[in-house]
Structures are given as C-alpha cells and as structure tokens.
C-alpha cells in the first residue's frame with residue numbers, strides 16, 4: 635500500500651481517482667490546488683504525487699518547481715496529469731522534471747503502469763494480496 639497525493643481542482647476527477655486508487659489498496663490524500671499540494675506533501679509525506687497541470691492558485695509546473703526546491707521532496711515521484719494534451723506537452727513536462735505524464739480522461743492501465751514504475755510495484759502487489767485475502 636502506498637500513500638498517493640492527488641492534486642486536482644476538479645472534485646469529480648479527484649473522486650474518480652480516489653475510488654480507483656483506494657480499490658487498489660492505496661491511501662489517498664487530496665489537494666485541490668498547487669499550494670494545498672505543497673502543504674500536503676510537506677505534512678503527509680506521500681510516496682507519489684499525481685499533479686494536475688491546470689489548477690487555480692498555483693499551477694502544476696510552479697508546484698513542481700517548488701517541490702524540487704524542498705530538499706526533502708526533491709526526489710519524490712511526481713506525475714503530471716493534464717486534460718489539454720498537445721503535441722510536445724509530454725516532452726515539456728518531462729524536461730521540466732516530472733517523472734511521468736498522464737492525460738485525462740485517465741487511461742487506467744497507464745495510471746497503474748506509472749504507479750508500478752515509481753513504486754516498484756509494492757503498492758500494487760500489496761493491494762492485490764489484500765483483495766485476494768478478503
């Protein structure tokens with residue numbers, strides 16, 4: 635089980651992601667803008683952040699830059715999530731320092747693959763074990 639911070643300003647999208655992640659055994663922390671996400675990351679110490687690029691108060695790129703300035707959060711995996719994917723956006727996000735990139739609507743196998751890649755499969759295999767044991 636892993637602690638996943640969802641930073642997303644759309645409540646419906648947050649809820650969908652929460653249900654999906656909780657069904658796989660993860661603990662979900664929610665933030666509704668970039669500033670909230672920074673505070674939550676410092677306070678809650680998630681294992682990974684799913685960071686919406688388009689958010690009020692502080693957008694995803696600025697939030698990432700602030701996370702990377704914090705020595706204790708510098709190496710935390712941060713996956714960009716965006717609804718407005720254009721050609722070249724993935725490269726832009728990766729060169730800005732995001733560890734992964736997902737487009738909305740979320741393609742579930744891609745999300746799971748990103749989590750496995752960054753969490754070494756730990757969260758996923760434990761979640762499977764829990765499901766099997768229940």
Ligand code: MN
Nearest residue numbers: 643686688689
């Ligand atoms: Mn948004």
